[in-house]
Amino acid sequence: MSGHGDAQPMTSAKCGPLKGTASVPGDKSISHRSLIFGAMAVGETTITGLLEGQDVLDTAKAMRAFGATVTRHGEGAWSVNGVGVGGFQEPADVIDCGNSGTGVRLIMGCMATTAMTATFTGDASLRKRPMGRVTDPLALFGAQAYGRKGGRLPMTVVGAANPVPVRYALPVASAQVKSAVLLAGLNAPGQTVVIEREPTRDHSERMLLGFGAALSVEKTAEGNVITLTGRPELRPQTVAVPRDPSSAAFPVCAALIVEGSDVFVPGVSQNLTRNGLYLTLVEMGAEIEFQNPREEGGEPVADLRVRFSGNMKGIEVPPERAPSMIDEYPILSVVAAFASGKTVMRGVKELRVKESDRIDAMARGLEANGVKIEEDEDTLIVHGMGAGGMLGGATCATQLDHRIAMSFLIAGMAAKKPVSVDDASPIVTSFPIFESLMNGLGADISRG
Ligand code: S3P
Numbered sequence: 001m002s003g004h005g006d007a008q009p010m011t012s013a014k015c016g017p018l019k020g021t022a023s024v025p026g027d028k029s030i031s032h033r034s035l036i037f038g039a040m041a042v043g044e045t046t047i048t049g050l051l052e053g054q055d056v057l058d059t060a061k062a063m064r065a066f067g068a069t070v071t072r073h074g075e076g077a078w079s080v081n082g083v084g085v086g087g088f089q090e091p092a093d094v095i096d097c098g099n100s101g102t103g104v105r106l107i108m109g110c111m112a113t114t115a116m117t118a119t120f121t122g123d124a125s126l127r128k129r130p131m132g133r134v135t136d137p138l139a140l141f142g143a144q145a146y147g148r149k150g151g152r153l154p155m156t157v158v159g160a161a162n163p164v165p166v167r168y169a170l171p172v173a174s175a176q177v178k179s180a181v182l183l184a185g186l187n188a189p190g191q192t193v194v195i196e197r198e199p200t201r202d203h204s205e206r207m208l209l210g211f212g213a214a215l216s217v218e219k220t221a222e223g224n225v226i227t228l229t230g231r232p233e234l235r236p237q238t239v240a241v242p243r244d245p246s247s248a249a250f251p252v253c254a255a256l257i258v259e260g261s262d263v264f265v266p267g268v269s270q271n272l273t274r275n276g277l278y279l280t281l282v283e284m285g286a287e288i289e290f291q292n293p294r295e296e297g298g299e300p301v302a303d304l305r306v307r308f309s310g311n312m313k314g315i316e317v318p319p320e321r322a323p324s325m326i327d328e329y330p331i332l333s334v335v336a337a338f339a340s341g342k343t344v345m346r347g348v349k350e351l352r353v354k355e356s357d358r359i360d361a362m363a364r365g366l367e368a369n370g371v372k373i374e375e376d377e378d379t380l381i382v383h384g385m386g387a388g389g390m391l392g393g394a395t396c397a398t399q400l401d402h403r404i405a406m407s408f409l410i411a412g413m414a415a416k417k418p419v420s421v422d423d424a425s426p427i428v429t430s431f432p433i434f435e436s437l438m439n440g441l442g443a444d445i446s447r448g
Pocket of ligand 1: 030173176179201326350
């Protein structure tokens, strides 16, 4: 699993119309944060709808290693008995965050201002990813980090015994970095300030407020200025995790490209920091109805009714939209292949440091299936072949990346010939029921 077990090849063949309801699992970002904030509160936090994907299970294990009591009561129903801000104990062994950049970066943040040492590692994908973006600001609090060349895992972080608060302007649009700084700021005296030029997902801010932290967000000419007062006593919460819009993207996009489809996807986040894909699809001509807007688990959500859309057109995706759809470019590039004309995705170099180099992974896989691609360091351009136009027939390398695996399996549902992936095992990190859910709608995904 995600590099620890055997590769699981899978193949997806052209299928009939997708029909029914696609109830996707809990949001990954909010699931990690529920466990971490719960561990930093005093008392019992209860969670429903937790995503039981491997990434989140690895974070649960890490929170236990830092001294919290984390208990599973039933499907998605968990509790965390927290130790309070500054109450973490030093872990007795290496913390293995598996495939999860969010897990490792947030956890580094929340131990970096406590006098203790922790060593972190992960799978082959995570060990390639840059940690300097987090350890640089953590050094300003007084923490030290010793990793491999290029700031890679395994890495040991020595937390600051006498942390000082920090004012930090994010050099990259990253919710993980923002959250790591805010989490470190929790155990520093005084006010920690994070400035983000482009808004990124705001779950940490929303949830910290819910847990009782003093936090404000001011919109200024330099961007969002987020101010957190350190050393609060966080109050335990009841967290209802909403469904994951990044997972919902897969059945939504499948319905758009498979002829005759009509799929209902309940509870999809309309949070402006997460909904960039949905805006883009509508601009391309996707037939999506947004029904019953409401609030669930503190997030604005709507139910989506999605119908096959045979006349989608390629567009220029506005680069400033990237942070609100950063995980959705792989599946958007599949939809783009089934639209007519060019879809131009600029300002996307962050995709190169995700679970894989996603520009490279999508470009190579789409080319192998007959799609014309242009790319540079910061850009991906897909030349669409229209509805049903993709040739298919190739096996794509998923490079330990769940979203690459799912994207190509969706492509196979509408391509002329089946599309295979060399290893679908990383899908368990974020969407363990992907295969059964998609086949339940009428897809033809098989193992091998
Ligand atoms: C996440 C932030 C994003 C995203 C990741 C989840 C989070 O990463 O890609 O899947 O939960 O904060 P970056 O902050 O590195 O862009």
